[in-house]
Amino acid sequence: MSDQLTALSSLISNGVTEIVKKYAECGQSYPILADPAAGDGITDDAGITTATNTVLAAAAQLIETLRKPADVLMDTVYAMHTTSALRVAVETGIAELLREAGPEGLHIKVIGDRVGVDSDKLGRCLRFLSARHIFKEVSPDVFANNRHSAALDTGKAHEAIKKRPLDKFENAQGNMAAFVSHASAEPFAKGAMCLTDYLLDPESSFSIDPAITPVSRGHGQKIAWFEYIEQPGNERLLKNMGAAMAVSASLFPKELVLSTFDWASLKKGDLVVDVGGGIGSCTLPLAQSFPHLRYVVQDRPPVIPQGLKPIKDASVFLLRFVIHDWADKYAKEIMRLLRASATPRTKLLLLEFVVPYTCSTAVDRKGNHSHIPGAEDDQPPYPLLPSMGPVSSHVYFADLRMMANCNSPERTVGQWAHLAEGTGWKLESVKKGALSALVYGVA
Numbered sequence: 001m002s003d004q005l006t007a008l009s010s011l012i013s014n015g016v017t018e019i020v021k022k023y024a025e026c027g028q029s030y031p032i033l034a035d036p037a038a039g040d041g042i043t044d045d046a047g048i049t050t051a052t053n054t055v056l057a058a059a060a061q062l063i064e065t066l067r068k069p070a071d072v073l074m075d076t077v078y079a080m081h082t083t084s085a086l087r088v089a090v091e092t093g094i095a096e097l098l099r100e101a102g103p104e105g106l107h108i109k110v111i112g113d114r115v116g117v118d119s120d121k122l123g124r125c126l127r128f129l130s131a132r133h134i135f136k137e138v139s140p141d142v143f144a145n146n147r148h149s150a151a152l153d154t155g156k157a158h159e160a161i162k163k164r165p166l167d168k169f170e171n172a173q174g175n176m177a178a179f180v181s182h183a184s185a186e187p188f189a190k191g192a193m194c195l196t197d198y199l200l201d202p203e204s205s206f207s208i209d210p211a212i213t214p215v216s217r218g219h220g221q222k223i224a225w226f227e228y229i230e231q232p233g234n235e236r237l238l239k240n241m242g243a244a245m246a247v248s249a250s251l252f253p254k255e256l257v258l259s260t261f262d263w264a265s266l267k268k269g270d271l272v273v274d275v276g277g278g279i280g281s282c283t284l285p286l287a288q289s290f291p292h293l294r295y296v297v298q299d300r301p302p303v304i305p306q307g308l309k310p311i312k313d314a315s316v317f318l319l320r321f322v323i324h325d326w327a328d329k330y331a332k333e334i335m336r337l338l339r340a341s342a343t344p345r346t347k348l349l350l351l352e353f354v355v356p357y358t359c360s361t362a363v364d365r366k367g368n369h370s371h372i373p374g375a376e377d378d379q380p381p382y383p384l385l386p387s388m389g390p391v392s393s394h395v396y397f398a399d400l401r402m403m404a405n406c407n408s409p410e411r412t413v414g415q416w417a418h419l420a421e422g423t424g425w426k427l428e429s430v431k432k433g434a435l436s437a438l439v440y441g442v443a
């Protein structure tokens with residue numbers, strides 16, 4: 001055990017030395033947590049990313065190793081309060097208010113008066129978040145933005161968002177507030193709490209019906225998520241969904257979409273069809289970088305009124321975060337339909353998460369797929385979990401969120417390969433990353 005502690009601490013120490021050195025080489029110092037203007041720091045340097053990921057994985061594992069079981073379980077079971085406190089901060093526009101106040105911050109009495117809620121209760125939410133490095137308590141009961149809370153600032157005037165809350169996220173793309181508002185909305189929060197009942201009830205436990213989910217159990221209507229948000233009364237959910245998707249696009253560096261595929265190899269005028277493309281946040285950077293190609297974004301009529309028409313001459317069908325919305329039976333059906341419209345040269349490009357096992361996978365449970373370029377196992381340094389702790393925590397959250405909303409899974413690389421069976425496609429290559437690219441060709 002002690003050799004694990006020493007190994008973890010060396011990984012942290014060596015990684016931090018590497019990060020500081022790399023920043024110095026770039027003439028920068030590491031972004032300070034207290035500085036709301038610090039931003040994300042250097043995100044496009046492979047060396048810094050690798051060192052950062054190692055330090056994050058090692059630090060998280062070291063903390064969990066050192067903590068007592070009861071403390072770990074206590075923090076985990078109370079996580080719901082993190083969600084609700086963060087939602088309070090976003091829905092009351094605290095980050096905007098504190099940006100207007102500047103580095104001295106604002107006393108909680110003033111904050112409470114400005115947003116119209118009990119200042120003591122609101123202050124307790126902000127202190128809870130400050131203890132997690134979201135906001136900063138600069139002096140007793142006085143709060144200011146820090147690097148993390150500044151990411152919740154839409155850049156709009158606080159008074160403006162108070163007057164027009166529905167428009168809060170308009171033209172505020174790339175801002176985490178939209179994502180927080182979407183992900184913490186009542187149907188998801190209720191749905192998460194319905195997971196146990198959903199699993200214990202045989203009717204839902206063994207179902208793949210997108211209308212029978214923890215979320216639908218929570219709101220009480222047996223309809224699929226995308227139909228639910230299109231119902232009258234749910235305008236805000238629908239609007240926030242689009243804004244949240246734009247945010248999630250911006251979380252992955254633009255270069256990631258640009259480098260997932262050899263776009264430059266396509267001929268002038270070749271057609272890229274973004275299927276289930278929402279408001280086109282994936283296609284936009286592509287169109288800017290590769291103007292020699294043609295683009296079509298398709299989605300459900302309430303999202304894009306032109307709707308869905310079969311397209312027969314696509315060079316690439318691009319689907320980002322679409323197949324993960326569907327259980328295998330439906331996902332295969334979508335892939336079959338696309339295959340029926342494909343030419344022999346068409347590629348199917350899925351931009352999705354790849355779920356890592358949390359143990360070594362010399363042989364994937366569903367067969368070894370290491371013959372597929374890019375599908376090989378990652379080998380993190382001893383004694384790190386292959387999933388690298390917080391580096392991939394978003395993938396496991398996404399997996400449970402998919403179960404809750406859509407009765408669908410995130411998938412391992414083996415599951416992505418198997419999904420193609422019987423659809424007329426075969427998995428040709430994988431490029432793993434924060435967002436992975438799975439390229440299928442005609443089988």
Ligand SMILES: C[S@@+](CC[C@H](N)C(=O)[O-])C[C@H]1O[C@@H](n2cnc3c(N)ncnc32)[C@H](O)[C@@H]1O
Binds near residue numbers: 299325
């Ligand atoms: C998770 S979102 C991803 C949006 C977009 N690809 C992106 O990455 O920002 C899934 C999208 O699939 C769309 N969708 C759901 N059912 C669909 C259908 N039957 N036909 C086309 N699009 C559909 C939804 O409207 C939504 O925009």
